[in-house]
Amino acid sequence: MLNRLYLGDVTSDAPSPFERRALELFLDWAAQEEHPDVLTAVLHGLGEHEDPRIEPLGLRFLAHSAPSVRTGVIATLSTVYSERSGRTTFTPEGLNALLVLAQDTGTSVRQAAGYQLAHSLNPDPAVGDTLAGLLDDEDQHTRIWVAFGLAVRDDPRCVEGADKVGPVDDRPSWSWILDAPARYEERRKARGGPTSGE
Numbered sequence: 001m002l003n004r005l006y007l008g009d010v011t012s013d014a015p016s017p018f019e020r021r022a023l024e025l026f027l028d029w030a031a032q033e034e035h036p037d038v039l040t041a042v043l044h045g046l047g048e049h050e051d052p053r054i055e056p057l058g059l060r061f062l063a064h065s066a067p068s069v070r071t072g073v074i075a076t077l078s079t080v081y082s083e084r085s086g087r088t089t090f091t092p093e094g095l096n097a098l099l100v101l102a103q104d105t106g107t108s109v110r111q112a113a114g115y116q117l118a119h120s121l122n123p124d125p126a127v128g129d130t131l132a133g134l135l136d137d138e139d140q141h142t143r144i145w146v147a148f149g150l151a152v153r154d155d156p157r158c159v160e161g162a163d164k165v166g167p168v169d170d171r172p173s174w175s176w177i178l179d180a181p182a183r184y185e186e187r188r189k190a191r192g193g194p195t196s197g198e
Helices: 002-007 017-032 036-046 054-059 067-075 092-101 107-119 125-132 140-152 157-165 171-178 180-190
Strands: 079-082 087-090
Touching: 017 036, 017 054, 036 054, 036 067, 054 067, 054 092, 067 092, 067 107, 087 092, 092 107, 092 125, 107 125, 107 140, 125 140, 125 157, 140 157, 140 171, 140 180, 157 180, 171 180
Parallel strands: none
Antiparallel strands: 079 087
8 A cells, every 4th residue: 555655656757746745845845955965865855856947947057166966957958869879868958068077166066967878879960079188187997987888889089988997996896997998999999990009
């Protein structure tokens, strides 16, 4: 009984009455909340819902003074499926926000934006250029995701990115991510193109 009360009909994609009430609560709360820690949590809560009002509300906090809130904006960004490219990516407004956040003064903000851009399948050259702009970032995790993201995009700048990552603690846990530039070089060699050693 409680499962059905809180989760709704598990065979339906429609939000349950509880989820709809929670969404309305979060939307109203985010619009009024002033404490950065609470607002960050509310933005992340909104990220668990799907509603066209969420992203525009989140984008209102793009220039918030607290880095945690700017990072929380990322949770509110919508993704869309493009029939033209056959890929899931961010809306144009969401992508523009990520490109801005990737150049943020906050390390945690850049790291979160870099991670999302690295996984973005958006073919826009600005994504690759923004990732390449983070090759020298002070944060190693950001540099790791940048090299990975460039490699996934078949961008030759991933080789330089791999060189700039530096020694990684617990490399086995990161091996698939760290080896992405090497896989790029293998693909390039298989296509008959030069590799970085040639």
